[in-house]
Amino acid sequence: MNQVGHYDSIEVASIVLCSFLENSSDITFTSTLCSLKKQLLAPKQPSVYDDGELQTDGNNFGRVDDRALVADEEIFRKIGARLAVFGDQLAAEIEHPFVNNLAQQFMVENVSNQVITQHLSEAVRNVVARMPPEMEHEKAMLVAAMTLAKKVANVVPTLLQQVFNVTVNYINQNLHDYVNNLGPEN
DSSP, X not given: OOGGGGSOHHHHHHHHHHHHHHHOSSOSOHHHHHHHHHHHTSOOOOOTTOOSOXXXXXXXXXXXXXXXXXXXXXXXXXXXXXXXXXXXXXXXXXXXXXXXXXXXXXXXXXXXXXXXXXXXXXXXXXXXXXXXXXXXXXXXXXXXXXXXXXXXXXXXXXXXXXXXXXXXXXXXXXXXXXXXXXXTTO
16 A cells, blocks of 8 residues: 555655755755745644544544654655755756746746746756656656756745745646655555
8 A cells, every 4th residue: 555645745745845955956045945844844733523532443533653654754755865866967957047037937926826837847848858768757857847946946045935836736736646656665
């Protein structure tokens, strides 16, 4: 059984992206990333139905074994760290004007996340088209999206939260199954 079911897909993509960014070289937004990470790791609110009582199976109502979640989270962090190595190699290939153009798209006021996600998707397609064909297509898309997020946040560090959210959205829309299958027991 795939343990990813214990996480929602946003959490999985967030863990992988956060680890990717933390383990990437040449980032200029370290302090902003630390703040974002604290938000991501904020303890979840208990269910309104959780009275703290143990159920007959020995678990708390509506909760899964926290040890399994911590182990799974560590696996997704390691995946993000491994992907950061590919991202660092790819980052050198992406031209600065290309990144500036994408950053400008993020700075347009009153534009929906859907439109920004479409711009990111187009940018990912452009980057993937220039990558070695021997790399698995979904992996190339994932590394390209996360590398573009890193590069945009390097250009405009104040956009990190928005870039992070749009990238997680992109990953969940386009690479949900791929990312979840990277996890434990696969």
